[in-house]
Amino acid sequence: MAGWFSENGLLLGLALLDGLSYAALVFMVAVGLNLVFGVLRIVNVAHGSLFAIGAYTAASLGLFLSARGLPPAAGYAVLLLAAVLVGGVLGPVIERGVLRRVYGQEDVLQLLVTFALFMILEDVQKLIWGVQPLFHDAPMKFLGTVDVPFGEDVIPFTAYQIFVVPGVAVATLAGLAWFLRRTLTGRVIVAVTTDKEAATAMGIDAAKVTLLTFTFGAALAALGGALASPTTSLVPGVGAQTIVLSFAVVAIAGLGQIEGAALSALMIGMGRSIAVYFEPELEVVVPYLIMVAVLLVRPQGLFGVVETRRV
Amino acid sequence: MKGKDMGAPLLAARGLRLAFGGVKAADGIDLDVMPGEFLAIIGPNGAGKTTFINMATGYLRPQAGSIAYDGHSILGLAPRAIVRRGIARSFQLPQLFTEHTVLENAALAIAARTGLWSPLARLLRPGIRAEAMALLDRFGLGPLAGVRADALNEGARKLADIAMAVALQPRLLLMDEPTSGVATAEKMTVVETLVRVLRQAGVTAVFVEHDMEVVARFADRVAVWSQGRILALGPPEQVLADPVVRREVIGIEAGSGHA
Numbered sequence: 291m292a293g294w295f296s297e298n299g300l301l302l303g304l305a306l307l308d309g310l311s312y313a314a315l316v317f318m319v320a321v322g323l324n325l326v327f328g329v330l331r332i333v334n335v336a337h338g339s340l341f342a343i344g345a346y347t348a349a350s351l352g353l354f355l356s357a358r359g360l361p362p363a364a365g366y367a368v369l370l371l372a373a374v375l376v377g378g379v380l381g382p383v384i385e386r387g388v389l390r391r392v393y394g395q396e397d398v399l400q401l402l403v404t405f406a407l408f409m410i411l412e413d414v415q416k417l418i419w420g421v422q423p424l425f426h427d428a429p430m431k432f433l434g435t436v437d438v439p440f441g442e443d444v445i446p447f448t449a450y451q452i453f454v455v456p457g458v459a460v461a462t463l464a465g466l467a468w469f470l471r472r473t474l475t476g477r478v479i480v481a482v483t484t485d486k487e488a489a490t491a492m493g494i495d496a497a498k499v500t501l502l503t504f505t506f507g508a509a510l511a512a513l514g515g516a517l518a519s520p521t522t523s524l525v526p527g528v529g530a531q532t533i534v535l536s537f538a539v540v541a542i543a544g545l546g547q548i549e550g551a552a553l554s555a556l557m558i559g560m561g562r563s564i565a566v567y568f569e570p571e572l573e574v575v576v577p578y579l580i581m582v583a584v585l586l587v588r589p590q591g592l593f594g595v596v597e598t599r600r601v
Numbered sequence: 602m603k604g605k606d607m608g609a610p611l612l613a614a615r616g617l618r619l620a621f622g623g624v625k626a627a628d629g630i631d632l633d634v635m636p637g638e639f640l641a642i643i644g645p646n647g648a649g650k651t652t653f654i655n656m657a658t659g660y661l662r663p664q665a666g667s668i669a670y671d672g673h674s675i676l677g678l679a680p681r682a683i684v685r686r687g688i689a690r691s692f693q694l695p696q697l698f699t700e701h702t703v704l705e706n707a708a709l710a711i712a713a714r715t716g717l718w719s720p721l722a723r724l725l726r727p728g729i730r731a732e733a734m735a736l737l738d739r740f741g742l743g744p745l746a747g748v749r750a751d752a753l754n755e756g757a758r759k760l761a762d763i764a765m766a767v768a769l770q771p772r773l774l775l776m777d778e779p780t781s782g783v784a785t786a787e788k789m790t791v792v793e794t795l796v797r798v799l800r801q802a803g804v805t806a807v808f809v810e811h812d813m814e815v816v817a818r819f820a821d822r823v824a825v826w827s828q829g830r831i832l833a834l835g836p837p838e839q840v841l842a843d844p845v846v847r848r849e850v851i852g853i854e855a856g857s858g859h860a
Contacts, residue, residue, distance in 0.1 A: 474712050474724040481698045481709055488696030491658070492713040493684035493769060 295441070298568070303440035304447075305567040306560060311451035311521070313559025314459035318514030319532050320539035321466065321551045322507035328483035328546055329503040332389060333397075335404040337511050338533025339411035340376060344512025345519040345528060346419045348372035349426040352519070356428055365429035366454070369516040377509025385504040390497075408529070416526055423523035429454075430520035448521075455517050462510065463552050470548070479503055483546065535562075538581040544594015554592065609672065611636045611773055611805050612688075617656055617666035619829075626652035627663060628829035634773065634807055639796070641816045641837070642809045644826030644850055650809045651693065653826070654775045657807075658690045659683040670773070689771035693778045693809075695762035697750035703761050704746040707733035710768035733768070739798050740764045756787040763795050767802060774799065776808040780815060788812065792819055813851060817841060825850055 295302075323337045348369050355368060388407055392400050433449035470476040482489045482499045490496050514532070522528075539558055543550035558577045565576040584592055610633035617630040626649040634640055642650045655661040657668055659680040668676055675683055697706050708729045715729075725733075737743050740760045745753065753761060759779055766774055779795060780788050796819050799806050810816050816823055816837055823840040825833040827849055833840050840846055 469721075472723055472725075474722050477701065477705060477709055477724045478712075480700050484698045484700050485696050487660075488692065488698070490680045491684065491690055491692070491696065492710050492765065493681050494713050495681055 299441050300443050301567050303445045305564045307447045309560035309563030311455045313555045314456040315514050315518045316535050317459050317552050317555035319511050320536040322510030323536050324540050326504055326507035329500055332400045336407040338529035339408050340508045340511035341515040341532045342529030344373055344376045344515030345524050347376050348516035348519040349424050352426040362428050362432040372516040373509050373513035376512035381505030381508035385501050421526055423525050425523045427520045467548050538577045541581050542584045544591025547593045550593030613669045615667045617663045619663045625829040637805055638821040640807045641820035641823045648826035649829040650826045651777055654777050687772040689766040689769045690775040691762050691766050695758040699751035702747055702749055704733055706750055707736050710765040714769050736764055736768055755782045756791045773805045778809050
């Protein structure tokens with residue numbers, strides 16, 4: 291064991307740091323997906339497209355503005371701006387224009403509609419940004435690297451991925467938990483999630499809550515994408531990969547779980563990352579192996595409760 | 602005010618018709634609900650009692666007929682719009698928000714009445730908290746304020762559910778089986794509490810009820826539903842003694858174990 295560690299310790303350290311950053315991104319997408327499902331009762335496959343479009347928008351905006359002399363430090367505001375733009379524009383368009391028409395319909399139809407939306411958005415994305423990789427890492431380079439002590443080794447790692455990405459995820463986690471549990475609007479969202487009919491009977495405008503929640507969830511996905519954009523070359527297909535991993539996170543955590551989603555995202559992120567470093571050919575299956583293992587033991591997810599259906 | 606004519610009805614339904622497939626859930630319903638009265642609706646399962654409540658609260662739209670509240674048509678209005686005009690309802694299964702405490706449930710209803718959209722405002726801010734506590738105390742639920750709604754027993758759940766409807770300050774409250782599922786020993790206490798609060802608040806009430814003892818004791822008038830029609834309407838002592846009602850409705854009730 292000690293021998294293995296001295297040989298592979300560095301690699302493990304890298305895997306864990308990479309995993310942390312990746313987990314943070316997956317969490318951002320998964321928590322929005324979960325929130326949206328709670329209120330809309332629709333599994334939105336197109337949620338991954340919002341991640342991708344958020345990433346592309348952030349990179350394009352960043353490139354455009356830095357070519358015009360935007361200071362690198364302002365690049366972080368650009369990431370946020372991209373998320374707000376994508377969520378604020380695409381969120382209402384998708385919810386009002388498409389999803390609203392299929393509420394209460396059969397699951398299969400809803401799934402097909404959001405899948406179709408996903409395909410359309412993928413193509414729109416290719417139309418706008420093409421298929422050549424897009425790369426803008428200024429926000430990551432700006433912060434440089436830090437030396438992370440790991441056992442006897444020191445791992446130089448990008449500060450952006452260690453501090454900014456997980457930092458935003460933690461802030462999202464804490465902010466969302468506070469918002470949903472303490473604020474009036476948060477409690478209204480939870481109320482509509484629990485029982486839309488009863489909320490309507492109280493005079494709550496469920497349609498407005500739905501629009502608000504979807505837009506917010508879309509912005510979270512776009513923010514995940516925007517945060518991811520400096521760390522990787524953007525290519526078509528990034529949305530598909532993200533949505534599938536987010537599904538795994540939501541399935542592992544159980545529906546309606548925020549802290550659970552964070553923990554599950556860590557499991558998936560770390561698991562995938564360790565696979566990438568040690569058994570790269572397993573990268574694709576590891577998240578699903580974790581998911582299957584959890585669901586075999588607890589079909590409702592690690593933290594989910596069995597839902598009772600009203601007659 | 603037992604069943605006396607008090608002038609203009611608060612709710613006036615005329616010729617309501619609604620069929621689901623071949624089943625006539627409403628087959629020409631005419632009913633006036635007078636201000637201040639407690640009107641009980643009785644009848645076998647499937648007679649269309651809940652359908653009437655759903656039509657009066659905007660959850661179902663009748664295929665024919667009209668419904669007016671306070672002299673104005675409410676036909677075609679969304680449930681939310683009807684609530685805003687002063688008609689609240691409770692469901693057969695209490696629809697409390699199970700992720701919320703009893704206090705939060707009440708607070709939400711108060712917030713729903715006073716205006717919901719102040720994104721970062723706290724739900725349990727002082728004004729709302731005080732009103733919610735006062736409301737719960739009226740229903741004897743004060744000691745349960747901090748309990749999560751899914752941990753309540755059936756009687757308390759029913760009362761909390763109706764407290765939320767009362768928080769909306771309705772003039773008319775439609776209750777679908779307020780005592781169903783409540784243990785027999787608890788039932789009268791629950792009804793006494795809710796009748797006392799509703800009378801104090803001056804709320805007119807329509808309630809679907811299977812327990813004839815509750816009906817006889819608390820209703821000003823009784824409407825008997827049968828196959829989408831009103832079979833009889835009048836003071837309980839008269840209606841419950843009607844041989845047709847006894848045979849057609851109460852007999853069935855006793856037979857199906859509701860008594």
